[in-house]
Amino acid sequence: MAVYTDIADEELGAFVADYGIGEVTSFMGIAEGVENSNFLVRTTEGNFILTLYEKRVRREDLPFFLGLMEHLAARGVSCPLPLLTKQGEMLRELRGRPAAMISFLPGLWPRRITANHCAELGEAMAKLHIAGSDFPHTRANALSLDGWWQLIEATRERADEVKPGLADFLEEEFRYLEANWPKDLPTGVIHADLFPDNVFFTGDKLTGFIDFYFACTEAFAYDLVICLNAWCFEADGSFNRTKAVGLLKRYLAVRPLTPAEKAALPLLARGACLRFLLTRLYDWLNRVPGALVKPKDPMEYWTKLRFHQQVTDPTDYGL
């Protein structure tokens, strides 16, 4: 939950006026999201989200993210749409930070995951992948092998504070993944952060995706395993095969996997675990007293990684 930057009255009024969306009637910080400051802006014409991009998002990546949302929205994917000012600007500056006004997406993110949520997610993610496949821009995945190695080096000295032997475990896993990482899988734009708080539902129906600020050009199947990890494990660490079956089945009905993609799932899933284990570990070791955001437990992803290490056949996931 986060609002890192507050905005003075006159600044807000002047900023909003450029969009021709009426007068501001209400303005409040939203306690969701970790990377940026988000505000709900109500005007006489509707509801909008104002996002101020804080330092963790690279300014030069923002045109990719905002352009992607526009591209996807134009192809019927329900996601926030960046507004243009009367002068045609999409990315602006406020309080010394890059800032954008985006449309408000109705829906609630699910707190208790059901098999139905997973199935809905599978179908919508496949459509997202297809809709993004003709997006003309690319962005390398900063959190793949190179990025993992940087995080391993940055956490090596203190990783064992979290769990004895963790530093060695991470390096060993990395060496294995580096040697076996699949190449030439079908690739395109993936969301790369489809955790439940980034997926909105109204009742049983998925109504849209938010928070595209990790989107990158990557193997499509990598998005799938991120979701297997984030949606198909229970709080006790057990894998819920029913949820995974729903997710995979509805995904495949829209976008079938190639044999190479199927075969790569266990390895990709281990990589996706290592990615979140490492970023969480880094945040955990570098947490700041008094910080607004509680660091997430890195060991949740250790448990999931251990599960995938035992998987010998992708059919174990319910394929």
Next chain:
Amino acid sequence: MAVYTDIADEELGAFVADYGIGEVTSFMGIAEGVENSNFLVRTTEGNFILTLYEKRVRREDLPFFLGLMEHLAARGVSCPLPLLTKQGEMLRELRGRPAAMISFLPGLWPRRITANHCAELGEAMAKLHIAGSDFPHTRANALSLDGWWQLIEATRERADEVKPGLADFLEEEFRYLEANWPKDLPTGVIHADLFPDNVFFTGDKLTGFIDFYFACTEAFAYDLVICLNAWCFEADGSFNRTKAVGLLKRYLAVRPLTPAEKAALPLLARGACLRFLLTRLYDWLNRVPGALVKPKDPMEYWTKLRFHQQVTDPTDYGL
């Protein structure tokens, strides 16, 4: 900024259904407020605020607060109105916490205070005092002399960590206030926490008050000095007499002060400073690493208290 408690989907749906306010279409935590968890609930019929009362609010006080809001709203004071369920309940329970659904108040709280804001506040506060004067319930001010003494005792050992000599300063000030504290001033329900983030404006016009969770039965003039402190000082610690003149003039035009109230202002203002200095000092000394809420600077109120100690005549405030 705070959301201490999250709510599961089914719980939310069941809770909202009892009000007959339509289907939930959106639900998000609000990054404002310090004491409680607040959520914006949008339904097919409008916008509402769901508040979960966290441990700092005493459950037995809630009927007073909620009843007061209802009383004031019925008398034309713009403030959130607690909703009743179809069964007539105003105060309920959710996630083991007392919970209420209240109406959504439009407007923005001012980030940069102008003399106009202060003048508007003066008039609206006087009307608030008059509207509350026939509220039949009472609640003692827990943060008056007795409460201050408890905070002095609780902070005595470590107060000098913040400023050398602070513990002695606080006790000396307390002894003086205790010996001279005015009695028999006109009394009624006061808000007791009218900081800018609890007062909403639309353009130049004050549109309402929120957050009545410190309201109590107290000298009306005490509310006035809390506002002098919170609205009429600049960031550099200087007193802005123009703002104070506007605040007082418009207040007095609605509710004139008695001679005893006027004479008591400097002393009440010192008391109001001591109150916020002490609670901020306590929070500062007991801040928790990783807490969601940044503690506020206690010394801001030391500076203001020093100012009021020099005031010899209430006309110094602009009366």
